[in-house]
Amino acid sequence: MKVDITKQEFRLLLDMLSVAGWIIDSYRDRDDPAIQPYDMLIQKFLSLAEGFGFGDLVEYDRREKKYYFSSVYEDIGTDTAFVNDFVDMSFWEELAVRLARRDLLEEVGGEAALEEMEPDEAARREDELADRYYAEFERSGLDRLRLVRTQ
Template structure:
C-alpha cells in the first residue's frame, strides 16, 4: 500500500511525532523497549525529510545512527505550544483532583471513601475539585500554601 502525502502534511507529521516523543519519553532516562516500535516508525518517517524538502528540520547522527530534529525545527516551536497547553491543563486538573481526594478522605475517612461506589466517589470528589479549579482559575497558586507536618 502507498500513501501519498504533501510536503505540508509531512511537516505536520514531524510535529505530531515531536509531540508523541515528548509524551512518551520526556521524563525517561535511556531507551525504553515499550516505545521502541514508535521510535522505529518515527525514525522511518524522519528518514524522508530530504525527499519532502525538510532536510533543514531533521539531521542524521552517524555515530548514534539516528535522526534527530534540528535546532531550527525546535526553535520553530510549532508543536511546543500544544505540549505547553497540555501540560498546563494536566497540572491544574491533577492538582485539583488530588487535593479533592485528600480532602474527601480527611472528611469521610479512607475506609468510607474506599467503600463508596465509584460514581458517588467521583461525584463527591468532583464537587470538591470544582471549588479548587475555580480558585486556581481566579488566583493561580497565589493562595496555595503548604504547612509542615507536626
C-alpha cells in the same frame, strides 16, 4: 500498504512525531525497550523529511546513526506550544483532582469508607471538591497554596 500524503500533511506529521517523541522520551531511559518500537517508527518518518522538502527541519547524526529534529525546527516551536499547553493544563488538572481526592478521603473517613459509598455519589462529591480548586486556581494560581505545618 501505501499511504499517499501531501507535503502539508507530512509537515503536520513532523509536529505530531515531535510531540509524541517528547511524551514517550521525557521520563524514560533512552535504552528502555518499551520505547524502541516507537523510536524506530519516528526514525523511519524523519528519514523521509528530505524527500518532502523538509531537510532543513531534520538532521542526521552519523556517529549515532539517528535522525533528530534540527535547531531550525526547534526555533519554529510549533510542537513546543502544544507540549507547553498540555503540561500547563495537566498540572492544574492533576493538582485539583489529587487535592479533591485527598479532601474526599478525609471527609468520608478513609479509603474503606469511600469504597462503601455509591460510586456516582463519590464521583459527584469529588467533582464538587475539584471544582472548588479549579475556581481557586483560576483566581489566584498558586499564590494562596501553602503547606500547613503540623506538630
